Amino acid sequence: MFGFLNVAKPPGMTSHDVVAVIRRALRQQGRGDVKVGHAGTLDPMATGVLVVCVGGATRLSEYVMAHTKQYRAAMVFGIETDTYDADGTITARVPANALTRTEIEHAAMQLTGDIDQIPPMHSAIKVGGRKLYDIARSGQSIDRAPRRVTIERIDVLDFTVDDGAGTATAAVDVTCSAGTYIRSIAHDLGGLLGTGAHLSALERTASGRFKLEDATPLETLKAEPDWQPYLIAPLDALADMPRVTLSPENAAHLAHGRAIPADIPDGVTAAAIYAGELAAIVTARGGAWHPHKVFLHSEASDPLKR
Secondary structure, three states, X not given: OEEEEEEEEOOOOOHHHHHHHHHHHHHHOOOOOOOEEEEOOOOOOOEEEEEEEEEHHHHHHHHHHOOOEEEEEEEEEXXXXXXXXXXXXXXXXXXXXOOOHHHHHHHHHXXXXXXXXXXXXXXOOEXXXXXXXXXXXXXXXXXXXXXXXXXXXXXXXXXXXXXXXXXXXXXXXXXXXXXXXXXXXXXXXXXXXXXXXXXXXXXXXXXOOEEHHHOEEHHHHHHOOOOHHHOEOHHHHOOOOOEEXXXXXXXXXXXXXXXXXXXXXXXXEEEEEXXXXXXXXXXXXXXXXXXXXXXXXXXXXXXXXX
């Protein structure tokens, strides 16, 4: 098994929980030796596209993770929490029922483009070898280095006001780079508007070429004995990556860790294809393609002997 699963993650599970379910299902299929991982974490409350890497595709997660993400989110203004989402403890309340949709749209414009985003304390980023959420659970708060992210658009889809609760809620679509925290967008919008805010719901609708409308429910996979119809081939997942087609001689060189000639600028990374399948990930350097990750199986390690 070598490919990706586009899983529709249910609420209440961590991304690691989903991977554990996939591993158990593989063991039941007699494939307990197959590696499994995921490309791009979703918080437990979040739903939607979770890309699961199967077999050798676990070595490709960095390329799949780097793609643009799309989310649909609900943000509540007037209530701030320590985790920036609905799972946290309320830390502040400020009346927000006087807010307007136009004010939120104007604030959202200030957060689009290339920005420096400060990650939440309750996140898995490590500082000094410790995960931030472990530090937060011990009652501490530390300075976090901002990270440069790109937020292409924040579109307000719906807006409602609850006068009784003194809150306002906005449904938004966000298109952003990998590594962007939607919780932090909600928190920062609340800060710009002076009301505070938190994320109350989140659904990832796309991760690169993986779309929610094509995602498979986790329960469906658990019930299916054959996952081949659901596996997305590596070349399909990496369709945006440059490609180089290998001759048998060059495939043999790469299989043995040797570089092959390349008339291309340094720094380009490409998918090397042999016999219609992904053979390697190669990087151009010094007038040659250098193997970075090789996927030719042992029986194909010397294509010249085929």
